[in-house]
Amino acid sequence: MRLIIRLLLLCALVASTVRPAAATGLAFVVNSRSASVSLIDMTKLVELRRIPVLREPHHLVLSPDGKYLLVGDTVGNEMFFLDPTTGEVKRRLPVADPYQIGFSPNGKMLVVNGLARDQIDVYDAASMKLVKRFAIASMPSHLAFSPDSGKVYVSLQGSNRLVAIDLVRLVVIWDVPVGSTPAGVLWNRGHILVADMGTDYVAEVDPADGRVVNRIRTGNGAHQLFASPDGRLIYVNNRAAGTITVLDAATLAAERTYHVPGGPDDLAFAPDGKIWITCRFAEKIAILDPSSGQLQTVAVGTQPHGIFLNAAAP
Amino acid sequence: MPDPFDLTAGWIEQHALVPLLYQFGWMRWEDLSYGWALFAVYGAVQVAFTYAICLPLERWRPLERWPDRDAVGVDMLYTIISRVGVLPLVTFVGFYQAQVALNGWMTDQGWVPPTLEGLFPFLLGRQVVTFFLYAVILDCADYWRHRLSHMIGWWYALHSVHHAQRQMTFWSDDRNHILDDLIAFFWFMAIGLMIGIPPMQFPLLVLLLRFIESLSHANVRLNFGWLGDRLVVSPRFHRLHHGIRAAGRRSCNYGAVLPWWDMLFRTADFSDEYAPTGDPSAGEGMATGSYLTQQLEGLRRLTGLRPG
Numbered sequence: 001m002r003l004i005i006r007l008l009l010l011c012a013l014v015a016s017t018v019r020p021a022a023a024t025g026l027a028f029v030v031n032s033r034s035a036s037v038s039l040i041d042m043t044k045l046v047e048l049r050r051i052p053v054l055r056e057p058h059h060l061v062l063s064p065d066g067k068y069l070l071v072g073d074t075v076g077n078e079m080f081f082l083d084p085t086t087g088e089v090k091r092r093l094p095v096a097d098p099y100q101i102g103f104s105p106n107g108k109m110l111v112v113n114g115l116a117r118d119q120i121d122v123y124d125a126a127s128m129k130l131v132k133r134f135a136i137a138s139m140p141s142h143l144a145f146s147p148d149s150g151k152v153y154v155s156l157q158g159s160n161r162l163v164a165i166d167l168v169r170l171v172v173i174w175d176v177p178v179g180s181t182p183a184g185v186l187w188n189r190g191h192i193l194v195a196d197m198g199t200d201y202v203a204e205v206d207p208a209d210g211r212v213v214n215r216i217r218t219g220n221g222a223h224q225l226f227a228s229p230d231g232r233l234i235y236v237n238n239r240a241a242g243t244i245t246v247l248d249a250a251t252l253a254a255e256r257t258y259h260v261p262g263g264p265d266d267l268a269f270a271p272d273g274k275i276w277i278t279c280r281f282a283e284k285i286a287i288l289d290p291s292s293g294q295l296q297t298v299a300v301g302t303q304p305h306g307i308f309l310n311a312a313a314p
Numbered sequence: 315m316p317d318p319f320d321l322t323a324g325w326i327e328q329h330a331l332v333p334l335l336y337q338f339g340w341m342r343w344e345d346l347s348y349g350w351a352l353f354a355v356y357g358a359v360q361v362a363f364t365y366a367i368c369l370p371l372e373r374w375r376p377l378e379r380w381p382d383r384d385a386v387g388v389d390m391l392y393t394i395i396s397r398v399g400v401l402p403l404v405t406f407v408g409f410y411q412a413q414v415a416l417n418g419w420m421t422d423q424g425w426v427p428p429t430l431e432g433l434f435p436f437l438l439g440r441q442v443v444t445f446f447l448y449a450v451i452l453d454c455a456d457y458w459r460h461r462l463s464h465m466i467g468w469w470y471a472l473h474s475v476h477h478a479q480r481q482m483t484f485w486s487d488d489r490n491h492i493l494d495d496l497i498a499f500f501w502f503m504a505i506g507l508m509i510g511i512p513p514m515q516f517p518l519l520v521l522l523l524r525f526i527e528s529l530s531h532a533n534v535r536l537n538f539g540w541l542g543d544r545l546v547v548s549p550r551f552h553r554l555h556h557g558i559r560a561a562g563r564r565s566c567n568y569g570a571v572l573p574w575w576d577m578l579f580r581t582a583d584f585s586d587e588y589a590p591t592g593d594p595s596a597g598e599g600m601a602t603g604s605y606l607t608q609q610l611e612g613l614r615r616l617t618g619l620r621p622g
Contacts (some may be wrong), residue, residue, distance in 0.1 A: 033320060033352075035441070052428055052439035055511070075511070076429060119507045139342060158342050198340040219335050239344065240336040242328070263328055281324030281348075283316055302320040303348070 005292055026313035027268075027276060028069060028087070029285055030057045032299025037071055037080075038300040039087045041269065042311060043285070045298050051087050053080050059100050059266075059306040064107030064125065069308060072098025074116060079128075085313045096121065100142055104149035109167050111152050113140040115187060120154055122167065132170045136163055142224065144185040144192060146207065153192050153207070155182035162194055162210055176210035178203050179197045184224035188234065188249055195222040195236055204252065218245040229269050237264040237277070244277070244288070258293055260286055268309045278304040319359065323351040357397030360521050364528045368484035375535040375555075377588050380481050385602045389485035392605070396488035396495075397524075412503060420507065429510030445519055450572065451509060452502065457575035459501045460568040463494065471615040472497075473607050478596035482556055484532040487524075491612040526571050531556070535588060543584055547573050550588060557589030 025042030035057065036050040054076025061070050068081040068090060074097050081091035097114035103125055104111070110123040120134040139158030145151065149175065152165050162182055163175040171293055180198030187193075191213070192205040202222055204214035219238030226235045227249065234247040237260070244264055246256045262282030267275050275288040287296040329511055330349045334340075345480040380386075431437040437444045463473040476531045479486050490498075530552035537543050539549040547569050554560060555567035566583040576582035592601065600611040 052441065053369075054431060054438070078432075180339055197344070198336070198339055221332065221341060232371070240332050261328075263324070263332075281321075281328045283320060283324070299316065302317050 024314070025075055025270075025309070025311040026085070026087070027285070028060060028082070028084075028306075028308040028310070029278060029300045029304050030060055030071060030306035031303060032056050032305045033059055033303035034301030035073075035076075036301050037082070037087065038304070040285070040298055040300070042309065045296065047298065047300060049087075050301060051082065051089065056079055057306070059098075060308050061101050061103060062308065064103050069310075070101060070110075071306075072101045072112065072119075074099050074114075084310050085133065085306075091121055099140075100144050102145065102152075104145050104152070104167060105147060106149040108149065109152075111142055111145075111154075111167075113145055113154060115139050115141050115157070118158075120152075120163075120165065122165070122170065134163075134165060134172065136172075136175070142185045144187045145185060149170050151207070153185050153187075153205075155185050155194055155198070157183055160198075162192070162205060164207065164210060174210045177207055178210065178212055182273075183222070184236075186225040186227060186234065190228065193225055193234070193252075195225050197221050197223050197239060200238070200241070202247070202252075214246065214252070216254070218247070218254065219243045219257065224266065226267050226269075235267060235275065237267065239263065239265075246290075256290075258288060258290075260288065262286065265305055266307050268307045270309055271311045276307055276309060280305065317353060319355050321359075323348060323355045324491055326351045326355070354398055356520065357558060360524050360528075361393060361397055362526055363521060364484055367525070368529055368532045368534075371529075371534045371536065372483060372532055377533050377535050378481070378590075379611040383481065385479060385481045386483050386485055388603075388608065389479065389483065389489045392488045392490070393485050396490075414429075414591050416503065416507060428508070432510070442519075448509070449519070449523060452505065453570060453572045454575050455501070455505045457568050457579075459498060460570065461579075461581065463497075464565050464568070468616055469494075469497070470497070472612050474593050474596045474615060475600055475612045477556060477591075477593040478600040478608070479556075480534060480592035480601055482531055482553070482591040484528045486531040487528045489608075493612070493616070523571055530570075537586075544573055544577065547571055550586070553588055553591065554583050555586060555618065558592050558594060559589060 009197060027040040027042050029038040031038055035055050035279045036052050038050050041048055053071060054073045056075035057071050057073045059072055069084040071080040071082060077094055077096055079093045079095040079098050080089055083090055095112060097117045098112045099115040100113040101112050108125055110125045112121040118135060118137045120136055120140050122131045124131050134194045138156060141157040143152055143154045150168055151287060152167055154163050156163060160177045160180055161175055162178040164173040166173050179195050179196030181196060182194045183197040184195035185192060192207050194203045194205055196203055200220045200222060201215045201217045203212045206213050218236045219241035221238050221240030223237050223239040232249055234249050236245045238245060242261055244258045244260050245254055248255055260277055262279030265276040265278045265280045267274055275290060277286045277288060281285055283302055284297045284299050285304060327348045331351055332344060335344055335347060432445055463469045472494040475491040476489050479489055526546060530547045530549055532549050534549050538546060538548045543551055551567050551573055555565055560566055566581050567576050568581055573582055597611055599607045
């Protein structure tokens with residue numbers, strides 16, 4: 001009897017959350033305050049529906065095999081596994097405070113930063129078993145891996161530090177100051193770039209010891225960094241300035257700055273060259289045409305944060 | 315549909331708070347500051363909405379007329395502090411930090427704080443239903459917190475600040491000793507650890523619930539009829555709780571929004587009377603003193619320096 005009731009509940013849940021998508025390309029936008037994920041038709045630029053999660057999701061990442069889109073619900077303490085082509089919830093797993101999440105390039109490890117709980121959790125990606133928890137103060141926020149998957153670099157937004165963790169020996173290699181409020185982290189040509197939200201620059205850090213070797217001015221409140229698909233450019237969003245600065249990845253020289261109102265945060269690159277940007281304070285995403293600098297917007301839920309584009313979705 | 319509260323908070327965040335945080339080197343609190351901005355916006359709208367509805371009601375059918383309204387002025391200060399100003403900031407930051415610390419510790423023990431949707435999966439995606447379920451459970455928890463605050467002597471010493479008011483109006487809802495508020499804060503935190511925290515995507519519903527609480531204190535001759543009084547707490551129902559005869563350890567009508575708990579636990583009184591309010595055991599300073607005087611009087615009563 002219990003099994004039947006559970007099946008009925010499951011059917012009700014699935015029926016309430018899943019309808020077939022009819023789009024060419026799907027954008028997934030995490031609405032932190034609305035506790036949902038918006039599915040947007042990338043061709044028609046309309047929101048198709050919202051997938052409910054629990055309390056406050058922030059970021060999402062595609063699993064190494066491409067089967068699941070993992071959405072971390074930080075306040076709900078759950079990880080949602082979505083079908084990246086339909087948005088269907090395939091699985092839910094209790095995970096403590098999943099804020100920023102990232103798979104190592106070899107796909108073996110999943111690193112989960114618990115910003116609120118001052119912890120960095122390393123999971124075995126295949127089994128989703130917790131391998132090790134690092135209690136590190138304070139506010140572990142963004143992360144980047146070394147290309148060989150041997151190390152993960154995590155910014156500690158509540159302190160002025162960047163921490164390097166050896167993912168083979170599972171030990172902290174170094175934990176050093178790099179700026180006032182380190183946020184976005186990106187591996188770039190043998191160095192680590194760290195956006196400093198408390199200032200107006202990106203620090204270039206030596207991965208061997210965490211020493212800052214260079215500082216590149218971008219804009220007030222440098223927050224997050226993204227490499228373009230061809231690796232030639234780096235986009236830096238500047239939270240306080242409300243701008244996105246484009247750096248040449250080889251020289252780190254600033255090439256161009258775009259004004260993006262509404263608190264630009266995460267961004268993703270579409271195959272047509274446009275850049276999709278979540279605007280945290282404006283309940284919308286902005287679609288930037290980098291050649292003209294023009295913006296289109298699509299309304300989503302409240303506090304849009306993470307974004308993922310699946311241009312191949314039917 | 316755009317959420318005007320969120321957009322307003324977003325505007326404040328973008329144009330005022332982020333530049334301020336950046337200027338003072340506090341950008342680490344940027345995420346949290348948005349939450350506070352939202353709290354403050356909710357609070358301001360709550361106050362404005364309550365004022366717009368309750369003031370005409372109080373003028374239309376007042377229960378009492380007073381030669382001066384000085385004591386009401388202090389209650390206005392309580393409301394502003396509680397809903398718009400300092401308290402949301404302190405509560406928000408405090409609640410956030412305490413929740414993080416407690417939840418982190420619980421998680422380390424292998425206990426991920428549950429949610430109602432976790433316990434009843436069919437609730438996922440039914441956020442309005444979930445919100446109402448949380449509201450009902452939290453209202454029940456508040457009934458017991460309130461009832462205990464009358465039963466336990468030292469606790470009532472603090473709570474008597476709320477009851478000392480003889481000029482009770484819709485502003486009196488937030489008139490509380492700060493330690494009483496602190497206890498309520500920990501009380502709801504404990505509940506939150508047991509059943510999770512409710513989804514907060516429904517500011518209009520939160521506004522409605524807080525409005526009912528404010529209205530129940532209004533100086534107005536108003537009830538909701540036989541059935542209505544048994545569904546939602548009315549000004550007449552709550553006034554009996556504030557009546558002089560009901561002040562202290564043996565009171566009635568403890569419910570904040572729903573009278574159901576009073577009916578269930580046999581503390582309901584649906585008498586058709588509008589008693590004078592106040593607490594004869596409270597000193598004059600607690601009744602008509604300034605904000606600070608009332609707070610100090612509460613402390614003195616708590617520590618036994620002033621009998622009560």
